[in-house]
Amino acid sequence: MASGGPSFLLLSMVPTILLLCIDFACCNTGRRTSDGLDTDFTGFSVPLEHSFEVDDVSQFRVRGALQLRGGRETSVSLSQNQLSEEDRSTLKEVAAVDGLYRIRVPRVSLSADRQSDRPMDGFLTAFVRACSLVESHLSDVITLHTDVSGFLIGVSIVTIPGACRGTEVEDEVDLEAFNTTLNVIAPTNAPQPETALFIERMDMENEKRGKPQEQKSFFAKYWMYIVPLVLFLMMSGAQDQSGGGAGGGGANGGR
């Protein structure tokens, strides 16, 4: 922990909603069991158990302890023991018959306010082929999945590399300690239709295209034609009127 430290990526500042939150806990090497854990009052620990039997009847034993710290910044760290001589040989035997290596964690809630609720019974289990665990020299990635309210819903284990090629692992030292990467994955928020950005883009495009012509009134548009016409009409009308008046006057005079 001292070397890596809990580096977390928190994408949201909304306090009540737990958004994407991936914590990379320290890669625990098992040799440093004492200094890895900062004592935290809100944290609690649950056992991580594993089982590998030649006859494939699961018998879970404690592999290590998961230190969970709930709250807004969920963090998890794992402290685990070395594999004993006996375990190592069993694991190799299981690998030889293509057996399974299983892990399980109890169902708990990571969020602090839920811990007081009744503890849920049952476990979450996952497995990996024992041979791939042996061939990867106990390098595994354990991922804890939580739901929106912080309940643990699933656990998964994969080894890197994941394949079983049948290579012999001679060196017993390689099978002593786990080289574990631990992740906690909370659900991501699925995107909503992106309307705001689209409208913005449309506006930008419109702007780029140049300002649309302002809607001028009919008169403002065609004043240069209307004014001469009106003037012309007025002039001719005035002439007519004066002509007509003169004619009328003449007629009156004639009566």
Add this chain to the structure above:
Amino acid sequence: MGHCISMKPSAKMAKLVPLLAVFFYLVCVSEAVFEDQVGKFDWRRQYVGKVLFASFDSPSQSSKKLFVATDKNIFASLNSRTGDLFWRHVDKMGPEGAVDTLLVNAQDALMVIGDGRLLRSWDTNVGGLNWEVVLDTGSFQAACFVGIQDTVKHVAVLKKTAISLHYLSNGHQKWVENLPDSDTVKYQAVYSGGGEEVFVLGMVPHSHLTITVYSLEDGEIIRQRSVEAPWLSSVESSCVVVGRGVLMCVDNYTQALYTLAIQAEDSPQFRQVLLQSLDLEVSQDFQPVLVSTQPHPARSPLPEFFLQLGPDHHILLQLSEDGSTIAPLRDFQPAFLVSFATTGEKTVAAVMAPKNTTACAVNLFSADSGRRLLDTTVIFPLDANGGKPQKLYVHAFLKKDDSVGYRVLVQTEDHALTFIQQPGRVVWTREEALADVVTMEMVDLPLTGTQAELEGEFGKKADGLLPMVMKRLSSQVILLQAWMAHLWKLFYEARKPRSQIKNEVTIETLSRDEFNLQKMMVMVTASGKLFGIDSKSGTILWKHYLENVQPNAAFKLIVQRTTAHFPHPPQCTLLIKDKDTGLATLHVFNPIFGRKSQISLPALPRPILQSLLLPVIDQDYAKCLLLVDDQYKVTAFPSTKNVMQQLQEMASSIFFYLVDSEQGTLSGFRLRKDLSSELIWEVVLPTEVQKIVAVKGKRPSEHVHSQGRVMGDRSVLYKYLNPNLLAVVTESTDTHPERAFVGMFLVDGVTGRIIHEAVQRKARGPIHFVHSENWVVYEYWNTKSRRNEFSVLELFEGTELYNSTVFSSLDRPHLPQVLQQSYIFPSPITTMEATLTEKGITSRHLLVGLPSGAILSLPKMFLDPRRPEVVNEHSREENLIPYAPEMPIRTEWFINYNQTISRLKGIYTAPSGLESTCLVVAYGLDIYQTRVYPSKQFDVLKDDYDYVLISSVLFALFFATMISKRLAEVKLLNRAWR
């Protein structure tokens, strides 16, 4: 309709041409059908559902109309000559639109709907709504016409606490009265015999009967009587009104008939007539039933009535004029069904009796005497693959010689309607079970005899050189024979005028066409009847009714062996599971002929949780079906030695998953060698937060042609193609619009690893989703914006493949990249499916069923999370459509133009032999079949393809090259000499 003027391709002229055509057709953008293509590749059948009420139009020989009201809340008129629909009114689904009763009088058809919510009057001529009134609240009990002096002007509706009278002309309420003591008395019947009074019959079970008489004029209570009846438990089921206002009841316990004159002024009493005194006896455990008839609502019922004493025992009785004595007229045993019919002044009784094992006979009897009418026998053929007759509707009419003629409509248990004319001609049959299709599959048709012969040669076991040669020779001879026969047929038919050549599809002439466009649709209906339908014409080729199927059973149809393994017949298995007990039964049949296979079925004593079809095949090429029971023990079917051996070898690589939505658990199991299984992973979604709504894997028959997508910069983005991926959809238990959410989990079905986990905030169901290739498309209701939205998830491995040769869930350590985008969809949807083609080269479309009955073919291109918000060079290179938040609905995308499908429930897609073509069947109340071409018909030449031009150009070019080559040679030679 489109930009191409002359693109009218048809399969007849279809020719496969290579890539050149692809480019040629990609230029054209046209989706819709041309006017002359309507009905060429598609067909629609319309159904109404199980008939509850049926009524004939006027009692004349020429009348053609038949009115039915069904359990699907439909009121329809059928053409009794052809069985086609004249018109159909589809009401709301569920109890809100349920038809309580149908009363027909001359031109008016009255319906009470939704447990007494509405009263409607329809014009029977054109099917228009005359009027509709909203009734007062209260559950519906009974209704009847009220008429005086031979004219019917009112209708009375009896509810639990009130009775109302409405005018027939406009529906206005004449009066409404509360019923006295309605909290203790159960009112169950209303009767009017043509007088000024309306009788309401109520009762207190096992105590007394009450008669309340209302004045027709103002609804005043004229009198109230209470009659002791300690034996009476229900008026509705055991009493009828007979003759001049005599209530006739039958009681099983006391084995007696009871009569009561309800019009009597003084305090009346029930009069008991023991059945024994009439020499009658009720069959054991049978509730006797009375049937009476009231030919005209403004007159009193006839004094004759039927009494059913056993499942096949009826007796016609007559009440004497003064109502004092009952006399048996005729005993009918055996007789399944009886029915009265009236024409003019004559009332007849039709009786259906068994004739032999394959037919029933219907005979007419004069109602007033019980005498049999001559020449009135109608034979009703009993279908071995159908149900028993259930109801008989008789349409009687007077012939020109004043004798009574009739036609009958028989409803059978399998919801089929058969209309029969004298002397026994089946005029038409409607398979109304098809109004409720539950699941379906499309099966390839078998090869033609000649093709099959060739195939069979290779299918048979080889046994030496000489027999092989003989076999080859014999099959060649058969081929020659078939060819000769074909030529002869062509020659023979060429002489006949075209109109005489019938292209009727029968089960014998079925064979696969060149491009496998014609398939057998195997449809499973909720009633338990199976159908085999020709996909090209919609003809029902076979049907099979499964008796003893519970009404709430769940069905799963599995194709265990396709048609490809000649001489082994194709084999389908239907898993029928009782939803209450979980116990399952198997029905194994040949999907081409519908015949039940004679295969020993495994015993399934325990409830079945899961079924899975393995790619493991036995020596007869049948895929192995695994059934997991509630103790996680596995039963294999077929369970031959060969299969068991293979299973034991593969056991450690057979994984299956179970979903328990009540507990919210998803659990994975691995098969052990002894066919038990072990739990290997478990994912628990707490039910306090969310509940699992649906889980979908991918279709096993799906092919994906391209492993990745080429991006603008020429690098490849590889798809994450996990065949074991499950899409798990959840909905939040909190339904508050602000806090509701929809969860989408992608879980590996083998390892239980959660590949992706996303929540759609402020959303709720119903969720419709499609999971295919490397994408999931889902549709939900946005509670905040109050609109429907689509969201698409695509999974990519990145620019490098982890292991390009094989995919293993156990060895894929890196999580895929997940891209997601959402869109607004301007309509709610009812169902969704993706197109499917043979090789997966053709681009995909989503077929979206809209509530309007239209099916929208939406290009998947529009649902692509890589649609850029800002267009750049790369996205243009990749042909990505710029992001727009709203998804368009273009009317030319409707694949069913004006052939809307009522109450669309599901869409089924199947590939055809042509890569460009996908067969689509949409089912709901109607069934619609069509073809879609998501990337246009790039492998088909159009109808008016100019062969002459193209070949003449080719030849011209060829000769031109020859000549120019020759000239060039001569020139070269000359130059060399120079």
